[in-house]
Amino acid sequence: MRVAHLNEAAVKLGLRPGQGLADVRAVHPDIDIVPADEMADGQFLVAIADWCDRYTPLVALDGPDGLFLDVTGCLHLFGGEEGFLSDLLARLFHQGITARAAIASTAGAAWAASHHGSSPLSAIEAGAEARFLRPFKLAALRLDGETLAGLSKVGLKTIGDVMDTARAPLNRRFGRQLLMRLDQALGDLEEALSPRLPVPDFSAERRFAEPIGLVDDIERVLHSLAHTLKPQLEAKGAGARALEFSLFRVDGSVSRLAVGASRSLRDPPTIVKLFRERIKSAGDDFDAGYGFDLLRLNVIAWDRFETSQDDFDGENRPDDDRAVEMLMDRITARLGADAAPVPPVRRFLVHESHLPEHAERTAAHDALPRKKDAQAADHVMPRSWRPARLLQPPELVDVVAQVPEGPPMRLRWRRVLYTIAKAEGPERIGGEWWSEDVSDGESEPVTRDYYRVEDDQGRRFWLFREGLYGPRGSGNPRWFMHGLFA
Amino acid sequence: MASQLSVAVNRKSVAQDPDKTQKLRLLRGKLRKLTGGHEGFDDEIAQLEKRRERMLDGHLALGHAAFDAQLQGGIPWRGVTEIHAAAARDTGSVSGFVCALFARHEACADEGQKAGLGPVLWIAQNHVVAETGRPYGWGIKHLGFDADRLRFVSTARLDDALWVCEEAAATRALGGVVLDLRAPENGPDLRETRRLHMRAMRANVPLFLLRQGGGSFASVAPVRLDVRPAPSRPATLFTDSSFEQDCVGSIGPPGFGVMISRNKAGPAGNSFTLHWNSHERVFFRATVQNRTTGFHTGSTAGAAHGNSAHQPHRIAASALSGNGSHHAPKTRRAVAHSA
Numbered sequence: 001m002r003v004a005h006l007n008e009a010a011v012k013l014g015l016r017p018g019q020g021l022a023d024v025r026a027v028h029p030d031i032d033i034v035p036a037d038e039m040a041d042g043q044f045l046v047a048i049a050d051w052c053d054r055y056t057p058l059v060a061l062d063g064p065d066g067l068f069l070d071v072t073g074c075l076h077l078f079g080g081e082e083g084f085l086s087d088l089l090a091r092l093f094h095q096g097i098t099a100r101a102a103i104a105s106t107a108g109a110a111w112a113a114s115h116h117g118s119s120p121l122s123a124i125e126a127g128a129e130a131r132f133l134r135p136f137k138l139a140a141l142r143l144d145g146e147t148l149a150g151l152s153k154v155g156l157k158t159i160g161d162v163m164d165t166a167r168a169p170l171n172r173r174f175g176r177q178l179l180m181r182l183d184q185a186l187g188d189l190e191e192a193l194s195p196r197l198p199v200p201d202f203s204a205e206r207r208f209a210e211p212i213g214l215v216d217d218i219e220r221v222l223h224s225l226a227h228t229l230k231p232q233l234e235a236k237g238a239g240a241r242a243l244e245f246s247l248f249r250v251d252g253s254v255s256r257l258a259v260g261a262s263r264s265l266r267d268p269p270t271i272v273k274l275f276r277e278r279i280k281s282a283g284d285d286f287d288a289g290y291g292f293d294l295l296r297l298n299v300i301a302w303d304r305f306e307t308s309q310d311d312f313d314g315e316n317r318p319d320d321d322r323a324v325e326m327l328m329d330r331i332t333a334r335l336g337a338d339a340a341p342v343p344p345v346r347r348f349l350v351h352e353s354h355l356p357e358h359a360e361r362t363a364a365h366d367a368l369p370r371k372k373d374a375q376a377a378d379h380v381m382p383r384s385w386r387p388a389r390l391l392q393p394p395e396l397v398d399v400v401a402q403v404p405e406g407p408p409m410r411l412r413w414r415r416v417l418y419t420i421a422k423a424e425g426p427e428r429i430g431g432e433w434w435s436e437d438v439s440d441g442e443s444e445p446v447t448r449d450y451y452r453v454e455d456d457q458g459r460r461f462w463l464f465r466e467g468l469y470g471p472r473g474s475g476n477p478r479w480f481m482h483g484l485f486a
Numbered sequence: 487m488a489s490q491l492s493v494a495v496n497r498k499s500v501a502q503d504p505d506k507t508q509k510l511r512l513l514r515g516k517l518r519k520l521t522g523g524h525e526g527f528d529d530e531i532a533q534l535e536k537r538r539e540r541m542l543d544g545h546l547a548l549g550h551a552a553f554d555a556q557l558q559g560g561i562p563w564r565g566v567t568e569i570h571a572a573a574a575r576d577t578g579s580v581s582g583f584v585c586a587l588f589a590r591h592e593a594c595a596d597e598g599q600k601a602g603l604g605p606v607l608w609i610a611q612n613h614v615v616a617e618t619g620r621p622y623g624w625g626i627k628h629l630g631f632d633a634d635r636l637r638f639v640s641t642a643r644l645d646d647a648l649w650v651c652e653e654a655a656a657t658r659a660l661g662g663v664v665l666d667l668r669a670p671e672n673g674p675d676l677r678e679t680r681r682l683h684m685r686a687m688r689a690n691v692p693l694f695l696l697r698q699g700g701g702s703f704a705s706v707a708p709v710r711l712d713v714r715p716a717p718s719r720p721a722t723l724f725t726d727s728s729f730e731q732d733c734v735g736s737i738g739p740p741g742f743g744v745m746i747s748r749n750k751a752g753p754a755g756n757s758f759t760l761h762w763n764s765h766e767r768v769f770f771r772a773t774v775q776n777r778t779t780g781f782h783t784g785s786t787a788g789a790a791h792g793n794s795a796h797q798p799h800r801i802a803a804s805a806l807s808g809n810g811s812h813h814a815p816k817t818r819r820a821v822a823h824s825a
Contacts, residue, residue, distance in 0.1 A: 320604060320658075320659035321659070323657055323658070323659040324604060324605060324657060324659045324660060327607075327653055327654060327657045327660075328637070330653065331639060331650050331653070334646065334649070334650075335639070335641060335646060335650075344639060344641075345607075345637055345638070345639050346637070346638045346639070347634070347636065347637055347638070348621075348622075348623035348633055348636065348638070350623075356622075356624070359624060360622065360623045360624060362638070365637050381624075382624055382628075385625070385628050385737075386622060386624040386625035386627075386628050387578060387619075387622055387625045388578055388581045388582040388585060388621065388622060388625045388626060388629065389577060389578050389581050389618055389619035389620065389621060389622060389625070390619045390620060390622035390625070391618075391619040392615075392619060392620065413575075414575075416575070421717070422717075422718075422735055422736070422737050424736060424737050452737055454717065454718060454737050457714075457715060457717075458579075458714075458715035458716040458717040458718065458741055458743070459575060459576065459578070459579065459715045460578065460579075460715065460718065460737065460740065461578075483578070483619060483622060483625065484575075484577060484578025484579075484581070484618065484619060485578050485579075485582065485625070485740065486578060486579060486581070486582020486583065486585070486586065486625075486629055486740045486742075486762065
């Protein structure tokens with residue numbers, strides 16, 4: 001076992017990462033050791049990245065312990081470069097995070113300064129990268145270990161050394177990576193950062209000097225944010241189809257609530273209504289803690305806004321379709337969290353299959369039937385009766401029936417005995433041998449014989465026998481209850 | 487053009503609010519002047535009025551005269567109606583009964599109104615679905631109710647189900663709401679049913695409260711029906727011909743034993759046995775066999791004939807011996823098996 005990371009105090013004791021754990025224990029028996037948890041570290045970094053959204057939407061993860069923030073055009077909001085860096089570090093410090101930050105015109109230069117610079121906070125002016133980076137070790141160029149070892153072998157130690165050497169031999173000997181990294185650091189080559197989250201087309205936010213925590217206050221702010229978004233959306237003739245409300249808590253945690261809409265919308269009260277259900281359903285997860293100091297409303301997806309004339313009777317009552325859609329959206333917003341990944345409001349659409357449980361698929365309430373299935377509807381349509389309620393999965397039952405293929409005579413379902421008075425069948429439904437997902441897990445699809453039976457009380461059930469009786473008692477078919485008829 | 491617009495005026499609001507009716511009449515007068523006595527305009531107005539009357543009436547006649555008379559015209563088509571099943575195993579019957587009610591309503595609505603029938607929201611709890619299954623679209627279609635209108639919500643918690651139900655009850659554009667609960671003692675109590683009822687009355691939405699298990703529970707629903715399964719009628723063969731006969735031993739139109747256990751409009755405690763004809767979409771009395779007229783559909787004797795060859799079935803075989811050229815009526819589809 002080896003040391004992965006050290007805190008400041010341990011570094012002062014002279015320990016370094018990579019040392020054997022036994023050695024460390026021998027030297028400092030009272031040292032505190034915590035097993036490394038890369039997963040938790042990753043989650044923590046993502047949480048910090050979430051929090052960094054307060055500065056810019058363009059946040060990219062860098063390795064296990066770094067973040068890139070593209071702050072182009074955001075700095076004036078935080079009092080310029082110095083103001084931004086000190087605000088960032090101060091806030092992180094209050095959360096108990098020790099961090100180093102650097103700001104530069106290129107990602108490469110900023111990385112070098114933050115990882116290898118002398119001060120924990122540095123700002124490199126545009127155009128001064130070459131001068132600034134000269135004394136840095138080559139490790140500051142984000143090169144792989146092999147290249148670094150090769151460079152040190154030929155006596156190149158600093159970035160300045162590489163800059164002074166002819167490029168062609170370097171390229172031949174060390175490959176494209178070295179020059180690419182150098183050019184990226186100096187700004188001669190563009191470097192693309194890949195942000196974690198897409199940048200929303202429409203966004204509105206509000207910051208508070210004093211954090212807020214009451215749901216009513218949050219709703220009021222949400223309303224005004226939606227109001228701010230409205231002219232932006234109107235200018236583009238757009239309406240929101242999916243919205244995200246980000247709440248930045250003072251202590252650094254960020255909650256994101258998302259809602260979807262069946263129809264593009266931009267009306268602030270409607271947006272608030274949708275989020276109200278979402279906030280309610282979040283329940284205990286929605287913890288205001290010490291309050292929120294930044295609220296942001298993003299439009300994640302948008303569509304052309306459909307305008308329609310209101311009703312004739314002079315009132316601005318939304319038409320029927322819109323009322324139903326709004327109801328469905330609100331239900332989705334409220335139940336969405338615990339019903340995932342199944343859509344909370346479902347409709348049943350035809351699916352091209354003869355197996356009863358596959359002949360119908362559940363889709364979101366606003367889904368339309370696929371063309372293929374709509375065409376198949378006619379020939380998939382069962383010609384015999386289907387039950388009003390389908391049990392999922394079918395339940396194993398004890399049945400007394402004539403061998404080999406007589407109808408059931410007695411039935412024991414959920415420990416109750418039923419005497420069958422009338423039976424119809426069998427309706428044979430073969431297994432779908434051509435379908436991959438059905439044969440999955442089973443050696444071969446089994447034929448089912450369905451019987452519609454009625455007991456002496458008038459209850460009508462749908463039973464099937466899976467498999468067939470073989471000659472002389474061989475074969476062991478099982479009986480299942482699959483549905484309840486009207 | 488103008489006459490078409492006038493039809494788009496919302497029926498329900500007109501049906502409920504006398505002020506609006508007045509307003510609308512004035513508007514129509516103006517429109518008539520504007521269009522200069524456009525032909526067909528008055529016809530459409532007359533149709534609108536007729537439809538309005540039907541909406542105001544607000545009862546769904548099931549087609550069984552004695553039953554409808556007990557409820558002063560049928561099942562109230564707005565507000566809460568309770569439907570009880572004795573046990574979980576009778577849920578199929580109760581679900582089918584409710585679907586048949588919606589099918590009956592569809593059948594009663596005239597052509598113009600049909601397009602305006604809103605979706606029906608079926609609200610259930612997850613454990614109810616796990617125990618008694620989910621509504622099955624194909625089966626519902628077979629009962630005559632257009633399953634495309636069905637929207638299904640299933641929630642983990644009762645509170646959520648009640649919340650959805652309350653919201654839905656206030657949405658006037660819905661064609662109906664079904665709240666599918668199991669143990670009645672945990673369901674909505676007197677106050678909650680009252681709230682649901684008021685909302686549904688105001689929004690003109692029928693709300694069916696399905697409950698399992700007997701007993702009496704406080705509720706403001708004006709009508710409570712105890713539905714239990716009843717033996718089905720045999721299917722009819724060779725309808726409308728001199729060979730017409732019952733197909734002995736077959737399972738035809740499903741039967742429902744319905745007891746009106748609460749009735750604000752009349753006497754309670756009477757039991758009826760209703761049978762559902764899913765093609766004509768009407769309930770009928772078992773004693774007077776319902777003879778449907780003139781429907782010959784794709785489910786022909788020939789199709790059944792082919793099947794009977796490899797699926798020996800005494801009913802299908804007996805039905806077809808003798809006269810294979812006869813078209814089988816739709817009610818007989820139950821015995822025409824297709825693989």
